[in-house]
Amino acid sequence: MSEVNINEDLVKERKKCTFDVEELIHLVDGGKHNTLERKKVEQYVLSIKELKDDVPEEYLSHKERYENSVRKGSILFMVLMKGILERKRNKDEGISYNYKIINGVVKDVTPFMLHFGMFLPTLASQASPEQQREWLKKGSQMIGTYAQTELGHGTFLRGLETTATYDADTEEFIIHSPNLTSYKWWPGGLAQTVNHCIVMAQLYIKGKNHGIHPFLVQIRDIETHMPLPGIKVGDIGPKLGFQTANNGFLGFDNYRIPRMNMLMKNSQVLKDGTYVKAKNDKLTYGTMVFVRVTIVADVAYELARAATIAVRYAAVRHQSKPKPNEPEPQILDYLTQQHKLFIAVSTSHAFRIVGRWLWSTYTKPEPQILDYVTQQHKLFIAVSTSHAFRIVGRWLWSTYTKVVADIRHGNMDHLPELHALACCLKAVCSKDASVCVEQCRFACGGHGYMQSSNLPIIYGIVTATVTYEGEHTVMLLQTARYLVKAYKQASEGKSLTPTVAYMAKYLKNGSHCWQNTPEGIIGGFQAVAAGKTKEACESLFRHAHARAVLCEMFWKEIQRISSTVSPSLAIVLEQLAELYLKYWALEKRGDMLMYSNITKEDISSLQRRYVELLALIRPNAVGIVDAFDIRDEILCSTLGAYDGRVYERLMEEAMKSPLNKEPVNQSFHKYIKPLLIQAKL
Ligand SMILES: CCCCCCCCCCCCCCCCCCCCCC(=O)SCCNC(=O)CCNC(=O)[C@H](O)C(C)(C)COP(=O)(O)OP(=O)(O)OC[C@H]1O[C@@H](n2cnc3c(N)ncnc32)[C@H](O)[C@@H]1OP(=O)(O)O
Ligand SMILES: Cc1cc2nc3c(=O)[nH]c(=O)nc-3n(C[C@H](O)[C@H](O)[C@H](O)COP(=O)(O)OP(=O)(O)OC[C@H]3O[C@@H](n4cnc5c(N)ncnc54)[C@H](O)[C@@H]3O)c2cc1C
Known part of the structure; x- marks a missing residue:
């Protein structure tokens, strides 16, 4: 794009940049x-x-x-x-x-998302090789979704009520919704889009319940798309976001499917009704672990979109004027004289001085809002969090692929650790990302509230991740369960898996010896996690382990990456990572006071360094978000476009309102005019 059409503040910002934006783009893309x-x-x-x-x-x-x-x-x-x-x-x-x-x-969200995001991955990971050959072949007419949640139960999977009863005479399963609360509710694309579903249902054989299992169920005719007899399906209506995801409901009336439509990689039902148990019944939950792992990188990307919009806007937006210098008072000998004679002179001076100040203030340019420290405090944590989640998300994905490869070879040893990690990182990243996106919206003032800024839509997408694929609190409680076990193992002197190995150290050393360094902060979070786990045997605790993992992995990876990039980029990356650590150490200073020997002076010094970091990052802020390299067509925002033509775009978008197509709307003649006539009488 030629610089002629670009907002001059953004041109200046880009000139100030101290690192090569292209180099960071390549790093972000891998x-x-x-x-x-x-x-x-x-x-x-x-x-x-x-x-x-x-x-x-x-x-x-x-x-x-x-x-x-x-x-x-x-x-x-x-x-x-x-x-x-x-x-x-x-x-x-x-x-x-x-x-x-x-x-x-x-x-917004495509109604095909669940087909790619959960339906195909479930077939790929839970169907037997023969079933996969049959179902994943080229030319398959299946469009599918993942139907697990019901009106009555989402979290408590053992409470699901849809039944799949095996009929050995016909070698079929009878899928049934025994009551209203057993209706499937929420699956994306279910309402009008898909013709197949993975249905999670309670398996019954000869009256015995074997727990929930996945079944491939056709719900609509391939040619006509009509719901098949025995199927009741529809749309659940408008939501906070996900307006185009086509989330649906689904009920079954004694609907029959062939035996081979149960996904049989892990558990099997033989023709005569013999049940073959999986090596580990939690393998049925495999698709959820997969999606939880990917959510970390997904929200990092959404946050990158929100941060790009808000930082560019803050560089373009000017607001408020500097404070005046107070005019000097005049001193007179006699108070009475002063009162009688010189009040006019004094008033004249005062008006001249104030008038001069007012004029200079009037002609002085307003500062860019990005220059306010408070604005930097709101935005830079969003930028650095997006980098943290992308980097930790990549590490989590590689851990996931290693554990899945082990499972394929029959080794389940690392599944509990992976589950605990996926749960707590999914929970903390989804919540932090939602808070940061909302913070980006606040940082854009009134214009951030416009749909055309795209921030409300991004918020709708991100805040859904807090709930779906395992509700926030429930996910943290799953990790808590794992940590309590790890802590008990540590107290018995047993060896621990790598991500919780720190437990043993803090069990031995007690309180953490505070240092204001990144390593000191990471140690601080580990001490908090260990200390809270100890207490958890009696009470409840929350995010500490996830925060320790995020800080440690982000900092370690940034150290590693810094040695591979140019010195100017290494400085910027380390500033971002340090900001992330300092921000959270300050946010959690109460916990640090409880579980380390941090002092008031340490906290003041953390605060000073945090403000210093804001100032150091400030000149590169626009360059850093440019390096997310998100095209305008993908940002979809009047406030965040590369050229910074914020006001023109806001007006252009407003003019697209159908209400602006005619000078007088018909409702005037129908309602307002009669009202005015009534008012005259
Ligand atoms: C267009 C064009 C095309 C172009 C191309 C397009 C390309 C598009 C590309 C695609 C991009 C799309 C992006 C993705 C989109 C996704 C969207 C997703 C939407 C949302 C989907 C959903 O929303 S879908 C439903 C998720 N619904 C849950 O998430 C329920 C939570 N609820 C539970 O998950 C369990 O209910 C809960 C609580 C654990 C208790 O389960 P429970 O009661 O059975 O178990 P207990 O608590 O008794 O625990 C017993 C023991 O099991 C252990 N354990 C438990 N779970 C375990 C596990 N998973 N793995 C290992 N171990 C596990 C536990 O740790 C205990 O271990 P131990 O005994 O040793 O301590
Ligand atoms: C946008 C969106 C898309 C979705 N897509 C799908 C889909 O494609 N397929 C699908 O099957 N499902 C889907 N879902 C459903 C989603 O997975 C569930 O909503 C989610 O798992 C939470 O379950 P719930 O709604 O039953 O919440 P609940 O479990 O009823 O949660 C309500 C409250 O109870 C608390 N709570 C529940 N259990 C406990 C506990 N044991 N201890 C402490 N507190 C507890 C929770 O913390 C929460 O505060 C989607 C949901 C959304 C919002």
């Missing part, structure tokens, strides 16, 4: 090759004319929005089948480029 591939796919997809909207989605009805989203999703589906979009997820971090482009094209 290598130059990935950047080039991403740009190629983006260029291809974003130039498809049919993917552009005539009218902004927000002006469409619930039904029209769904139809428009299916239209665009189908085009993307076709592109995917042509092999242009990568089918596989990015091997380094589990987040695929496809998903990032979809964010821009569909703006």
